[in-house]
Amino acid sequence: MKIAIGSDHGGVELKAALLKSISNDVVFFDKGPADKSSCDYPDYGVAVAKAVASGEVDFGVLICRSGIGMSMVANRFQNVRAALCPTVESAVMTRQHNGANVLCLGADNVSVEYAVEIVKAFISTPVDMDQRHERRRWKLERASRLSDASGLMKDDPEVWAAIEAQTVQEDTEINLIASENTSSRACREAAGSVLMNKYAEGYPGKRWYSGCLPVDAAEELARKRACELFGAEHANVQPHCGSAANMAVYFATIKPGDTILSMSLDQGGHLSHGSPVNFSGKFYNIVPYTVDKETEQLDYDALEKQAMEVKPKILLTGASAYPRKLDFKRIREICDKVGCIMMVDMAHIAGLIAGGAHESPVPYADFVTTTTHKTLGGPRGGMVLCKAEYAKAIDSAVFPGMQGGPLENIIAAKAVCFREWMQSEKKDYAQQVVKNCAVLCKTVQDRGYRIVSGGTDNHLFLVDVKSTKGITGKEAAAALDAAGIVVNKNTIPYDTESPFKTSGIRVGTASVTTRGMKEPEMIKIGTWIADVLDNISDTAVQERIKSDAAKLVANFPVP
Ligand SMILES: *Cc1c(COP(=O)(O)O)cnc(C)c1O
Numbered sequence: 001m002k003i004a005i006g007s008d009h010g011g012v013e014l015k016a017a018l019l020k021s022i023s024n025d026v027v028f029f030d031k032g033p034a035d036k037s038s039c040d041y042p043d044y045g046v047a048v049a050k051a052v053a054s055g056e057v058d059f060g061v062l063i064c065r066s067g068i069g070m071s072m073v074a075n076r077f078q079n080v081r082a083a084l085c086p087t088v089e090s091a092v093m094t095r096q097h098n099g100a101n102v103l104c105l106g107a108d109n110v111s112v113e114y115a116v117e118i119v120k121a122f123i124s125t126p127v128d129m130d131q132r133h134e135r136r137r138w139k140l141e142r143a144s145r146l147s148d149a150s151g152l153m154k155d156d157p158e159v160w161a162a163i164e165a166q167t168v169q170e171d172t173e174i175n176l177i178a179s180e181n182t183s184s185r186a187c188r189e190a191a192g193s194v195l196m197n198k199y200a201e202g203y204p205g206k207r208w209y210s211g212c213l214p215v216d217a218a219e220e221l222a223r224k225r226a227c228e229l230f231g232a233e234h235a236n237v238q239p240h241c242g243s244a245a246n247m248a249v250y251f252a253t254i255k256p257g258d259t260i261l262s263m264s265l266d267q268g269g270h271l272s273h274g275s276p277v278n279f280s281g282k283f284y285n286i287v288p289y290t291v292d293k294e295t296e297q298l299d300y301d302a303l304e305k306q307a308m309e310v311k312p313k314i315l316l317t318g319a320s321a322y323p324r325k326l327d328f329k330r331i332r333e334i335c336d337k338v339g340c341i342m343m344v345d346m347a348h349i350a351g352l353i354a355g356g357a358h359e360s361p362v363p364y365a366d367f368v369t370t371t372t373h374k375t376l377g378g379p380r381g382g383m384v385l386c387k388a389e390y391a392k393a394i395d396s397a398v399f400p401g402m403q404g405g406p407l408e409n410i411i412a413a414k415a416v417c418f419r420e421w422m423q424s425e426k427k428d429y430a431q432q433v434v435k436n437c438a439v440l441c442k443t444v445q446d447r448g449y450r451i452v453s454g455g456t457d458n459h460l461f462l463v464d465v466k467s468t469k470g471i472t473g474k475e476a477a478a479a480l481d482a483a484g485i486v487v488n489k490n491t492i493p494y495d496t497e498s499p500f501k502t503s504g505i506r507v508g509t510a511s512v513t514t515r516g517m518k519e520p521e522m523i524k525i526g527t528w529i530a531d532v533l534d535n536i537s538d539t540a541v542q543e544r545i546k547s548d549a550a551k552l553v554a555n556f557p558v559p
Contacts, residue, residue, distance in 0.1 A: 011063030045073030178508025318345030351375025355430020378417025443526025466503030
């Protein structure tokens with residue numbers, strides 16, 4: 001067992017005595033001080049708390065005259081639970097109930113012999129796994145979710161109010177928005193870090209500003225991990241968002257007026273794939289392709305025929321509302337026949353790809369663009385992956401082509417996110433997202449609702465509420481919102497309603513799966529969705545479900 005120990009000048013004698021008296025199976029890491037000369041307790045409190053927070057040691061012991069200042073310092077750190085224990089009983093209790101991992105002692109209040117007993121009791125008492133204690137420990141850690149930005153309560157109460165409201169909203173609603181997810185604490189810590197203070201135009205090792213070593217390290221990690229995670233030859237992690245990543249590829253490869261063949265927005269494509277209101281539609285000659293009217297899926301033979309006629313410079317696949325798998329090998333064949341660039345926008349399915357729940361486009365495509373905040377669950381941002389031969393072109397397109405200084409705090413958060421995906425649990429997560437989606441979809445379908453393309457292979461599906469119930473997507477989304485279930489209205493292929501009303505809703509399972517929900521919860525939620533839509537103007541049904549939904553989500557903590 002490893003224990004970090006530290007004190008101030010008032011506790012240095014007791015520290016020396018403990019080091020001498022406790023030996024069995026314990027390795028001490030003495031964080032100082034070495035002698036009795038006057039010193040500042042936070043310096044040593046921080047050293048021990050860091051050792052515990054980082055996992056370097058199992059426990060920490062901190063001593064000052066009262067033990068109070070030390071406990072205050074240590075409790076500033078995530079994952080540290082420091083307890084001031086004057087008695088053996090309190091040491092046992094705080095281990096069992098609170099899972100304390102730092103013991104604070106007041107040198108003025110305990111004898112050496114009794115302090116030895118307290119330490120021994122503390123390190124030998126296991127944490128009580130009883131459900132109520134687990135729940136309370138979770139709530140204790142949970143308090144720090146709200147305290148992430150709690151300094152703002154005093155510094156800027158208006159902005160704080162918005163953050164608090166978002167926190168409560170995430171806690172209490174069932175979020176089925178297919179493009180959203182819930183970021184990890186680790187990602188948010190990097191995103192909110194001091195790395196945001198640095199100007200770093202250029203790339204690691206080749207910056208236009210001095211003092212870039214720390215951000216170089218962060219960006220290098222992000223690039224390396226991105227390449228490793230997706231098996232890519234080159235990564236540019238600087239695009240501020242997914243649209244910017246797409247813009248960078250266009251800028252790197254084609255000229256204004258050149259032709260891009262892409263999926264039209266109302267069929268599931270994205271704004272930045274050539275919508276007339278977007279830069280992409282204004283600068284380039286966009287030819288849209290559609291899904292098959294019968295199957296509502298991509299018809300690759302038809303796509304090939306169209307591509308041979310149109311002769312685009314870029315064939316762009318990837319979508320925001322396409323519930324089926326994409327056949328990248330087949331798309332590569334088409335691109336080779338046409339002699340055009342194969343570009344895949346995997347913004348929605350990047351997490352499924354990282355987790356092995358969808359085939360990867362990276363071995364086939366010249367360029368793969370993505371967001372990092374959808375199924376990938378990282379910070380809001382974009383990225384381009386490409387073959388090594390395009391590295392220089394894409395890097396110059398991003399900077400100086402279209403962006404100035406990169407957001408190094410967000411880039412660090414991307415690195416954190418990529419590392420999380422290299423852990424094996426994330427593979428299970430990706431599979432579970434798809435399983436959950438299949439079950440949720442089938443539950444709604446079994447209640448008589450028409451599902452676009454007849455089902456789903458990925459993290460989302462589209463419900464045609466218009467043909468099933470004669471209601472619009474807008475009405476459906478509003479009714480579900482009133483019941484605590486959040487989805488978005490969405491056009492369906494060949495929609496007869498306007499994009500403001502739509503005939504469909506889009507439903508996704510990335511966020512609820514992050515909260516730990518599985519098939520049984522999906523059946524419940526699917527039933528609620530059908531109940532609400534069956535009784536579209538019945539506010540009593542909405543209120544009943546809202547209350548049931550709140551009870552359900554209370555068991556599934558947001559990370
Ligand atoms: C979400 C999305 C994007 C870009 O999103 P930003 O909001 O610009 O980050 C790009 N492509 C597709 C397919 C998307 O779904």
